[in-house]
Amino acid sequence: MDTEQARFNMIEQQIRPWDVLDPAVLSLLSLVKREDFVPAAYKDLAFADLEIPIGAKGNPGQTMLAPKVEARILQELAIRNTDTVLEIGAGTGYMAALLAAKAEYVYSVEIDPELAEMARKNLQRSDVANVSVETGDGAQGWPAMAPYDVIVLSGSVPLLPDTLLSQLKIGGRLVAIVGEAPAMEVQLITRTEEKAFSTINVFETVVAPLVNATQHSKFVF
Template sequence: MNLEQARFNMIEQQIRPWDVLDPSVLELLHVVHREDFVPEAHKIQAFVDVELPLTATRRMLAPKVEARLLQELKLQRHEKVLEIGAATGHLAALLGHKAQRVVALEADAGLAAQATANLKRAGVLNVSVVNADGAAGLAAEEPFDAILLSGSVAAVPQQLLKQLKIGGRLVAIVGGEPVMRAVLVTRTGADDFRTVELFDTVAGRLPGFAEAPAFSF
């Protein structure tokens, strides 16, 4: 396989047509090699427009969904980011190139170890992976400029939203199959949040989040 041609095709045929037009995001997809974060058994599918299985219950987000979520956060270099659902570390690596510091939570110990190893091998030194359930966030490190949920949830717990700075943003995929929607939530005050619906998609569930709504949009 010609990896660079496959990467080019992924970006130009899948990602750019999905309204990912930020030049810094598109360039980053050339820098952070997705295939280095894909399990050996699925490397041939690294650039395919599908979610890849990681464990019996977890999947790696499709390339265009990862890219669009990253774009919608509009990260700045000075910002601190919390990622929930590190999986094998690909999206954490992308976040690390955009932000000052990233803390990535991963509930599965095996995946957390893989993510740590993959990030080290890729030379991404400003991302730390913590083996922990993500639904409660990480109060010890709050407040965060941005929070990204790398998978779907029935609803975003208010406890998590409260870990944003005023002006901070959270991006998540919310809902249940067959109707899920990526949303951007901005904290505008101590108890005030503004929600914008971004796009429709379907993604695998993150573990540890309640299926009953904990925060209503």
């Protein structure tokens, strides 16, 4: 496989048509080597328009998001070089590497210890120094380092818990995939005041749920 041609095709045929037109984001997708973060068994699919299984011991519920979804999320977040970022769900470390290339520092929380270790090794091998991969449950955020300028969730949630929103700085942005299959929306949420948030629905997709995500209350009659 001609890796650079495959990367070029991914950007031009998958990502640009999805309204990812920010030159900085497109440049980043060329610089951060996605193939270095894909499990060895799936290297040939590194640039394919699909989710790639990454779960430890073959857990199909854990995946890398499709490249166009990762790119669109990155564009919506509009990361600045002064931003402190919380990523919930490190996976293989690829999104953390993209975020870190634009942010001041990234805290990435991964509940699966094997994935957390994989992410650390991948980031170290790629010389990404401004990311800390924490092993733990980030479904309610990571208050130890709050507040954050940016929060991004790699799995879907039926609803966003207030504990997560409260960890955003005023002016901070959060991107999450909210809803339940078959209807999920990628939402960009900005904290405009202490108790006020604005929400923009960006696009529809369906991805695997975040482990231990807050569920809707069930009424018992």
